[in-house]
Ligand SMILES: [Zn+2]
């Protein structure tokens with residue numbers, strides 16, 4: 001029976017190869033996203049298959065985190081200047097080390113990611129700041145993930161979570177959850193401030209993930225963490241607490257990662273545990289493959305609970321900033337630095353930019369077809385713009401002049417007045433000018449527009465272009481020049497003056 005079915009299927013495939021492949025392509029063709037509207041539209045179809053076709057500036061918009069359960073291929077492109085100040089609307093249950101459940105909200109580019117795949121996406125200049133009245137997890141890419149795969153992605157930015165609830169955490173890439181990270185980079189400043197002094201919070205912080213169970217392989221983390229906690233601290237260079245948290249997953253590998261940076265923290269709690277480690281903060285679950293993780297990490301614990309720990313050390317910061325302009329192949333940005341303590345950060349990214357030169361006509365426009373023009377970068381020479389332009393018929397031009405010339409000779413003056421000015425306006429047609437003299441006894445003109453005065457008198461020289469757009473007339477009066485007078489009187493006497 002199976003064999004029969006299989007052979008029938010094969011026959012169908014051979015009979016309908018075009019139809020079958022078209023169907024397959026149609027189902028798999030990613031939706032292209034090239035701007036902010038395209039990103040916002042993910043909310044209408046969160047399970048879609050998407051690909052970025054451009055870098056996207058997210059400045060000026062307070063991004064509302066959206067759920068995602070599809071595939072997003074960043075194709076190496078960058079979302080820059082993401083700003084998030086509110087959690088998304090989507091609630092999921094999170095669990096602490098005792099598997100106690102909390103209804104929790106999430107903030108990041110995505111609020112909740114489930115069965116999602118994100119590859120080759122970069123996020124730079126992100127800034128997230130959440131005042132969490134409810135239990136909340138923050139991550140620059142997503143607050144929550146379940147059975148997701150994040151491969152070849154990078155995030156750079158700052159995130160701050162002010163906690164008013166209990167269950168809360170902040171991760172460089174993702175807040176809470178389960179899944180896979182491979183070949184990702186997180187360059188993050190993370191700040192957690194516990195403003196709930198009534199209850200002991202369950203707090204988590206990690207360069208990749210705050211809390212959960214994940215594979216993390218070949219990732220790089222640069223973390224600068226600040227954690228002021230009046231509950232239970234779980235901080236790690238990669239993951240704050242490595243634990244299955246009741247999620248149905250079997251992830252086992254934490255290997256070949258590099259962790260650089262520090263976490264400054266306090267744990268204001270009589271039942272102090274103070275988990276803060278270079279790789280995994282608290283290992284409630286132990287990864288099966290757990291090796292080759294390179295660390296240069298400082299665990300900076302303080303017992304002074306009176307002052308919120310922040311990267312800015314000054315009570316009255318004096319911030320200076322410098323703007324680095326983008327170039328052909330590098331990003332521009334604004335660099336901020338405190339003159340007092342040296343604290344610095346980067347935001348307001350500008351994408352690489354060429355410096356377009358003047359438009360160059362590649363093909364002139366004619367009455368029959370549009371023209372084509374291009375601009376190239378003045379620095380690297382790359383083609384930056386190319387566009388067609390319509391034919392605009394020139395206005396006919398008619399010029400009338402009166403000139404007096406002293407001296408019977410070739411008169412450059414006329415050529416300059418006529419031909420060269422016409423040529424300057426419309427070089428091509430000037431070549432096809434026709435010149436005529438209405439009084440050949442007094443004036444002659446050749447087809448280059450050189451006028452010769454032949455005797456005293458008045459005449460006119462006319463020209464017209466083949467297309468009739470340029471025409472004009474110059475009335476010329478020819479007199480003898482002073483030296484011609486002298487010569488004539490000396491040779492022939494005044495009698496010749498008639
Ligand atoms: Zn300072």
Ligand SMILES: [Zn+2]
Nearest residue numbers: 328354377380
């Ligand atoms: Zn260039």
